[in-house]
Structures are given as structure tokens and as C-alpha cells.
Amino acid sequence: MKLLLIPDKFKGSLTSEGFTKAFISGVEKSGVSFTSHFIKASDGGDGFMNAVASYKPCIAMQVISENPLGKLIQSYYLYNQKTKSAYIELANTSGMELLNPEERNPMLTSTYGTGLQIKDAIEKGVEHIYLGLGGSATNDGGIGIAQALGYVFLNEEGEELSSIGSSLQLIHSIDDSAVSDNVKRANFYAVNDVTNPLFGENGASYVYARQKGATDVIIEDLDKGLRNLDAVVSKKYNLNNGELPGAGAAGGAAFGLKSFFDAEMLSGIDFILELSGVHKLLAREKFDYIITGEGRIDEQTLNGKLLQGILNLGKRYHLPVIAICGTLEISKEALLERGIFDVFEIQDESKDLDYNMKHAALLLATKTADYFNVK
Structure with a gap:
């Protein structure tokens, strides 16, 4: 399995690099054989x-x-x-x-x-x-x-x-x-x-x-x-x-x-992706999934921000997009209708926000391992 990682930061808890490290740790724990390529992205905001x-x-x-x-x-x-x-x-x-x-x-x-x-x-x-x-x-x-x-x-x-x-x-x-x-x-x-x-x-x-x-x-x-x-x-x-x-x-x-x-x-997102050379990468290499993520996915996320740019990239190259978030505040069905292949959140609902933010890396690795174990 070959994964293209283009995550946003989880504001206050994980940088995009921190997300990538925790995600890779989770996939490794699942036992799935994989390779990955990381793209540092931004929608023009922080970062x-x-x-x-x-x-x-x-x-x-x-x-x-x-x-x-x-x-x-x-x-x-x-x-x-x-x-x-x-x-x-x-x-x-x-x-x-x-x-x-x-x-x-x-x-x-x-x-x-x-x-x-x-x-x-x-x-x-x-x-x-x-x-x-x-x-x-x-x-x-x-x-x-x-x-x-x-x-x-x-x-x-x-x-x-x-x-x-x-x-x-x-x-x-x-x-x-x-x-x-x-x-x-x-x-x-x-x-x-x-x-x-x-x-x-x-x-x-x-x-x-x-x-x-x-x-x-x-x-x-x-x-x-x-x-x-x-x-x-x-x-x-x-x-x-x-x-x-x-x-x-x-x-x-x-x-x-x-x-x-x-x-x-x-x-x-288009501006940064162009700088990153991702189009040349996708023209010469085959990937199975694009992985993206951000701290919270809600209605505003669909208002032209980074996630939408990733979806457009996925459509262009016929690649399914899996989104990972801290909290999901919009129905999964609405995201599927917009073209996301799958989405999952990492929060522990039995714990408060402070705990979830402090332990975001561990939660991400654990939920990722569980997700790919099922796959």
C-alpha cells in the first residue's frame, strides 16, 4: 500500500509533521505493508x-x-x-x-x-x-x-x-x-x-x-x-x-x-501543491490513497479550505481520500457526498478536550492502527 500524506495541523496539539509521525506509527502497528510520501501543505493560513x-x-x-x-x-x-x-x-x-x-x-x-x-x-x-x-x-x-x-x-x-x-x-x-x-x-x-x-x-x-x-x-x-x-x-x-x-x-x-x-x-492549497511538485510526483508514481487531516472537520471545512483542495486533487488523479480529524462536527454522509472515501475521528469521547489535545499523537496512532487492522 502506497500512501500520499497531505495533512493540515491539529491546532494546539499536532503539527503536520507530528501528525505524519503518529500516523506512520499507527500504520506500522497495524502490520500493513506500506510506503508513504509526505507533502507539507497550507491553505494560506497559519503555517x-x-x-x-x-x-x-x-x-x-x-x-x-x-x-x-x-x-x-x-x-x-x-x-x-x-x-x-x-x-x-x-x-x-x-x-x-x-x-x-x-x-x-x-x-x-x-x-x-x-x-x-x-x-x-x-x-x-x-x-x-x-x-x-x-x-x-x-x-x-x-x-x-x-x-x-x-x-x-x-x-x-x-x-x-x-x-x-x-x-x-x-x-x-x-x-x-x-x-x-x-x-x-x-x-x-x-x-x-x-x-x-x-x-x-x-x-x-x-x-x-x-x-x-x-x-x-x-x-x-x-x-x-x-x-x-x-x-x-x-x-x-x-x-x-x-x-x-x-x-x-x-x-x-x-x-x-x-x-x-x-x-x-x-x-x-493549489498554490502550495504546485510549489511542492505533487503533480509531477503523481504523474510518475502510483499511490493507493491520499491521507489528510485536521483538528476539526465541520461546515467551515467544506467552505473552500484545505480539505476541499485535497479532494480536488484526489478527483483529478482518481485517488480515494481518507480524512482523519480530532472531532467530526458534520455528518459522515455529508462528507461522503462531497467525495471523501472515508473519515474517522481520533478523540476519546470519555475524556475532556484538554486530555484529547495533550494525547493527540497517541490517540492518532491508536485509531490509525485500529483502522488499518480492519482494512
Whole structure:
């Protein structure tokens, strides 16, 4: 049996490499004869730069930036000198994991720190900016990034606004006179696998803001703010990007990248798989299964994220996909209908979440051994 392993991390418990080690241990315990090949993947969210660094020769560029609440932090991005490309992970400066739970409030957070990274890269001569979106603590529509690169957002009285979520409803006009020619010449790419539009019941605020600390009232206000931002952008630039699939990624940062920098929208998993050379691998070698996994599989997992990209790969090469998760919060039937060959969860339902996360490697190895023993 030949297995192609393309797992995501189990957030808080297993890296993709940790998953692979535990999975292989489990298959070995089952007694099944097998070989395997590991692909480090990302959908553009957390781990994007690690995945890129696995396949591209890059230099880590250190830069003083800001976290989502404006606190100075040491951050970095990747720089490929040959192609004059920068690879930036939004979560590195604007990520939810940078804040304590009690600090999270998307009315007060900003992507400004990510914009400072982009500014540094452009000042160093970078011409291509690849932004991995995901894991953000923000819902600012990308105005933080835009502000760092010269855009000014004004209220009805002509006063400059802070680039935070609570400012969105107050934006009346945009001044782009300070945007440099170097910024205008740079090529931007928004790398993610979220398909949500900017606003509405399936938009950035209603789907993702609660996990960033928003209440029902805040979610409603943020959605109104994103609608206002879209209206102001539409009036000034004659653009209609609000309902563009993926515009809602990273709290609408994808919308801002598209609207202010004409960013090309790229599928995160497709982008990484292309870098990995997996298509050449599958053209010359025969595999029996693709194995993937992530900590939780739910409705959002089917919303254009990594798992969907793996399913597309499986369909293209006629390979069955087996998914492994910590917890399964959607019916197995729904996943089978979407093309998954099989799925199983590793949690011990008799134990609490803390136990399951701490013992994820052992649980994964044990459940994997049981699964392949049956096979």
C-alpha cells in the first residue's frame, strides 16, 4: 500500500509533521505493508510561510511591526531574491493567536502590522507580494494594510480614521494621493481557500467574527461597516468586489487587497501543491490513497479550505481520500457526498478536550492502527 500524506495541523496539539509521525506509527502497528510520501501543505493560513520555505529558497527578513492591537512586535516574512518575491503570512502580525482571549475584539483590531511588513518588503525592492490569509484577529476589510501603504480613510468631517473595525461604518471618503509608485507597481496575490463574500449572512463578520471575540451586536455592526466600505470603494473606484468569492477572507482583508492593490486571488492549497511538485510526483508514481487531516472537520471545512483542495486533487488523479480529524462536527454522509472515501475521528469521547489535545499523537496512532487492522 502506497500512501500520499497531505495533512493540515491539529491546532494546539499536532503539527503536520507530528501528525505524519503518529500516523506512520499507527500504520506500522497495524502490520500493513506500506510506503508513504509526505507533502507539507497550507491553505494560506497559519503555517503558510513554513510550507513555502519547504519548497522555495528564501531568506527570513526580520522587521519590527505591530500586533492586531498596535503593540510593537518582532515579525518576519520570507524573501526570494531570484524572483524578487515576498511571502507574508497575515497571521504572523495580525493573527488571533497573538492575543489573549480577553483581548480579542474585531472592533479594535487592525491588519496595519501586515501592511508594515509589505511596506518593508517593497522598500527592499520586492516586486511580488504573496499574502497567505487566515487565522486573523481582524475584521477591518483590509484598511489596515491599505493605511500602512499610504491610503487615508476619512469620516464625513474629513477627519482621518483609525484602521480598525469600528471605523468601517464611519468611512465617507478615501484619499490615495500618498500611495507611492513602488506600491502601485507591485504585484499582489491574495492566497487563501475561503470562498465567503465580504458581507451578508455568509460573509466575513457573520461567519468568522464570533471566534475573534465578537458579540451579536458587534457582528451586526461589523457587517454594516463592511457594506459601507464596499459602497465607498465602489463609488470612488467603480469596483464591485464585495460579493466576489473569497472577498471575506481574513475579515475582508482579501477585499482590501483586491480593491486597493488589484490583487490576484489564488487558491492556497493549489498554490502550495504546485510549489511542492505533487503533480509531477503523481504523474510518475502510483499511490493507493491520499491521507489528510485536521483538528476539526465541520461546515467551515467544506467552505473552500484545505480539505476541499485535497479532494480536488484526489478527483483529478482518481485517488480515494481518507480524512482523519480530532472531532467530526458534520455528518459522515455529508462528507461522503462531497467525495471523501472515508473519515474517522481520533478523540476519546470519555475524556475532556484538554486530555484529547495533550494525547493527540497517541490517540492518532491508536485509531490509525485500529483502522488499518480492519482494512
